[in-house]
Amino acid sequence: MLQRSSAEAISDGSGLRFRMKRLTVLASAALLLVLLAAAWIQYRQPSPVALTPALTGQVEYCLTCHGDLPEISKSHPVQTFGCVRCHGGERLALDADLAHSSMRGGANPADLSVVEASCGGSDCHSGAAVANRDHIQRVKTSIQATYAGAFAQILYTFGAQPDLNARYGVYAVQAYQNTNPRSLPYLLAFNPDQTTSPAIKAFLEKCQTCHITAEPMPGGQYQRYTGCSACHTPTANRDPQQLVHQLTTAMPYTQCNTCHNRGNYDLRSMQFQPRTEDPSDRLHDYYQPIAQFTRCEWTLDCVDCHTRQEAMGDGNLYGHKKDIQYIQCRTCHGTLDELPLTGKVESPDDLAMRLAFLNPVIDLKVGDTILVTQKGEPLWNTRQLPDGTYELFEKVTAKRFTFRPVKGTACLQKPDQQESRYCHECHVVQR
């Protein structure tokens, strides 16, 4: 029982109590409302889509938002690789900014600055040379990446170096291999501050878009990514706003033409003159108007002849593209005196069998005889036929061609004139 004293009145005004009660009811209703709001927000969340790739065993939730992306290639199935193995990123986050915060290379994990973490590994693309898994080491030293040839030519032309030996590239790099007398031990990164020549400065400003670490010029015809994706992700003439999620070894000529056959340089004005004609078919689109070429050079794609070492390097550092480019007409067609070089597919683990498995345009079998290059690289999309002719399957379209060797024909070749330009004298295509 409460003791009341006359001096102290207990506050119990009914008006105050009613107000308090009403406020309390309102506050409780508000609490219930916000709790319901919380429940509603929770159940509006998209349900997470889990993927546990076989390679990592760690669950990822990227597919919650990116489930409609196409598989990047048959050799990189998402059930095996997942997304994070190549791209990085926060595998458990469902908030876009957080999930993408630790991605390598932004949207392109194949950029050479991050390619080792994304594509590397001894079982993947930075393994041993004998296992044919040293792609990254070779690409990083290849002339399409270092741009060493362009630097050597420009610096020599404008008096910044005394000879055509390459000393500089776009980045400093040491040779991965040293198996060629023309190979260099290292290249330095060219520092713009070490030149005052306006021509060389113009070169540094205007002519740096055609090596694979550089962003290309604006325009659909130049559209490509950097690093490995520069060649292996077909982007040419597609909408630049649309990201392309594809890797392939069957690159059409248009992908090579994001840098090649795009125009000419004028050394006097240090200007690039882009091709301006508007070709309507492959014959006129393939090469520049000044070029001469035979029929196979425009009906086939570049990758049907040019080899892996030519495109990705052999690990040596070179200062001129002619040190690595070696494919000739004779590689496939032979000469008047010699048949083209061939080799036999000995085992299912042969490089030729692996490459044919990756791109099955040809049903290569152990025991088949295929053409090989002077350096021993297998032309795995070719095969010798029992009657002495050869067949070739186009890598992009699987179209089949047959051809004869030069030996035994009425060809007018001289033994010491075996370069392609001599074949062009008779076999050039008229546009």
Place this chain on the structure above:
Amino acid sequence: MRPSFFHHLHPPTIPAIQARWRYTLGAGGLAVFLSLVLVVTGALEMFYYVPTPENAAASIQALTFLVPFGGLVRNLHYWAAQILVLVVLVHLLRVVFTGAYARPRRFNYLLGLFLLVICLFLDFTGYVLRWDEGIHWALVTGTNLVRSIPAIGPGLYSMLVGGSQPGAATLVRFYAWHIFGLTLVLILVGGWHLFRVRRDGGIAVPPPEARRDHQRITRFELVRREVLAALLAAVGLIVLALAQPAPLGHSIQAGISTVADGRAPWFFLWVQQLLRLGDPFLWGVLVPLGILAWLVIIAYLLPAARPQELGAWFPRGNRLAQLSVALIVLAILGLTLLSLLQARPA
């Protein structure tokens, strides 16, 4: 009605002037409520959080995105903690600006200062438990400040960090401090603080002979008011938690820092600004300790408010103390604002 346990935690009646919002701002009670929220949400988080460098940030991401209402629990915990620091500061300022630390409440005032420090350490240890890029600078700098203390610094650093540099042992120790060491101290000293409030005669008001208003309210009325305040606080907290998620980054990756500028947590931004002035021990340890020491001194050495002046804001008796604390608060606010206004690099 028969009073329940909660009713019995309160005196049978208290003077009505002790329970006015405009006087106390309800800050002390709000601090108790927020601490309860923190204990409950913290306990729920413990089911998912993993205190190892490899898994800490990932376990928080799993809790936030994959556990039903996990994000809400985490956001409630985060906001309750930040609001608690603000509320505790408001409570301190209220006590100083109403002169309520005068005798016999001087010891309780010391307990309160101790609780303030514990709160800041709880917030800091909780911040570190994220183990993501955002906390990296704060962790390294904070532990280095400890090391800068002469004589005992390296020893204290070893005890805190568990090694020669922050790593797995540090995370485990900070976790232990956060969920147990500091929490236990908070509960014990907090309980003592609340006991002393009652022992010292409740919230500071003039003695009965100096009062004009002699109304009293019952424990039932008092509990009703507390429940209303708790409901409103809960609504506000949940709205905040739903509207603004707690920050989260990707985990610390050895050798790589993806933030261009290191930032202290918001309640230590003023210390970060001070550290620009020179010697870390002087500006990072001595100056903050000096501020704490001054807060102690004003209760024991400066003139206090007279008993009949209590129960109102800005009494004449302790104007010097009020002024000095106001200046300190403005300085800290100014330094914090300076830090916030400095442009962050992209």
